[in-house]
Amino acid sequence: MYDIFTRIREGLEAKESRRIPTKTLLNLNPSSQACIDLSTNENMGTCLRQIWFNKNDFERTNTMPVNNISNLAGNWYEDWFVSELKNCGLYYNSSFPATDPQRLVKGIVDVALLNPVSSEIELGEVKSYDGSNYYGSQSVLGNKTIKPKPKDKHLLQAFRYSLIFKETIKVNNLFYVDRACSTWNKNKQFKIELNTINGISYPKISTVWNEEYYEYTDTRISDKGIYLAEETLLEYFGTNTVPPRDFIEEYSSAIIEEKYASKEIPDYLYTKHKRDPLNNPIGSSSCKYCPYSKGLCKTYEDSL
Numbered sequence: 095m096y097d098i099f100t101r102i103r104e105g106l107e108a109k110e111s112r113r114i115p116t117k118t119l120l121n122l123n124p125s126s127q128a129c130i131d132l133s134t135n136e137n138m139g140t141c142l143r144q145i146w147f148n149k150n151d152f153e154r155t156n157t158m159p160v161n162n163i164s165n166l167a168g169n170w171y172e173d174w175f176v177s178e179l180k181n182c183g184l185y186y187n188s189s190f191p192a193t194d195p196q197r198l199v200k201g202i203v204d205v206a207l208l209n210p211v212s213s214e215i216e217l218g219e220v221k222s223y224d225g226s227n228y229y230g231s232q233s234v235l236g237n238k239t240i241k242p243k244p245k246d247k248h249l250l251q252a253f254r255y256s257l258i259f260k261e262t263i264k265v266n267n268l269f270y271v272d273r274a275c276s277t278w279n280k281n282k283q284f285k286i287e288l289n290t291i292n293g294i295s296y297p298k299i300s301t302v303w304n305e306e307y308y309e310y311t312d313t314r315i316s317d318k319g320i321y322l323a324e325e326t327l328l329e330y331f332g333t334n335t336v337p338p339r340d341f342i343e344e345y346s347s348a349i350i351e352e353k354y355a356s357k358e359i360p361d362y363l364y365t366k367h368k369r370d371p372l373n374n375p376i377g378s379s380s381c382k383y384c385p386y387s388k389g390l391c392k393t394y395e396d397s398l
C-alpha cells in the first residue's frame with residue numbers, strides 16, 4: 095500500500111520549512127503586539143526582546159516539532175469562515191492592510207463584514223482553537239463559573255486594528271472556530287469596541303455567557319499602553335540595543351513558592367518540579383513558547 099497520509103504530511107512539512115523569513119523594511123505587526131499595562135507598568139503582550147530578536151533575524155534556539163495537523167493546515171479555517179460569510183451575504187472584504195505609519199505598524203485584517211442589524215461595516219479576526227482539549231476550550235469558552243474570554247494575544251491584535259480604523263469602524267469581532275468541529279456552541283464570538291475613560295481607550299468585550307449577554311472592559315490593555323510599548327521598541331531598534339527581558343524563563347524557588355501559594359502554578363506542575371527541579375524548571379509561559387528561549391535569550395545580559 096502506498097502511504098498517502100505520509101506523503102501528504104511530508105508535502106505540508108516541506109512547504110513549512112521552505113517558508114524563509116524575508117528581510118524587509120522594519121515594521122511592527124499587531125499579531126505580535128506588545129502593550130504596557132498602565133497599572134503595573136509591565137508589558138502584558140509579546141516580549142519586546144522577542145520582537146527585537148525576530149526583526150533582527152536572530153536564529154531560533156527553541157524550535158518545536160510540528161505534530162499537530164492543524165498547525166500545518168494554515169488558513170483552512172479562516173478560508174472556510176470567509177466563504178461562509180459570502181454564502182450568507184455578509185461578506186465585505188478580506189485580507190486587507192491596516193497601517194499606522196507613524197509607529198511603523200503594518201498588519202493584515204482577516205475580514206470586514208456587513209452587520210445586517212446595524213447596517214454597519216465591522217472588522218473580524220478569525221482564530222481557530224482545539225475545542226476537544228479541555229483546558230484549551232475552557233480558557234476561551236469558560237464554564238458555569240469561569241467567564242469566557244479571548245486570548246490576550248488575539249485581543250491585542252484585534253484592539254490594535256480597532257485603533258487604526260477607529261474613525262470609520264466602531265466594532266471588531268474575534269471569531270474562534272473549533273478545529274475539532276464538534277458542536278456549534280464550541281465556536282465563539284467576542285465583540286470588541288473602544289471604551290474611552292478620561293481620554294484613554296480600553297477594549298470593551300461583549301459575548302454570551304451562560305446564555306446571557308455579558309460585557310467587561312479589560313483595563314490592562316489601552317491605546318496609551320500600546321503606543322508606549324511601540325515607541326519604546328522603536329527606540330531600541332534606533333539605538334540597536336537589545337531590550338531587557340519582559341518575562342522570566344526560569345523562576346527562582348522563592349517565586350515558585352509564591353506563585354504556587356497564590357494558585358498561579360497548578361499542583362501537577364509544582365509536584366513535577368519538586369521531584370526533579372533541574373529537569374522540570376518553571377517559568378513564564380511566554381518564554382516557554384518563545385523561539386529564542388533555551389539559548390539565545392540567556393546569552394544576553396539582562397536587567398532582571
Ligand code: SF4
Pocket residue numbers: 141142143144339340341342343380381382384385386387388391
Ligand atoms: S525567552 Fe522570555 S524573556 Fe527571553 S525573549 Fe523570549 S519571551 Fe522574552
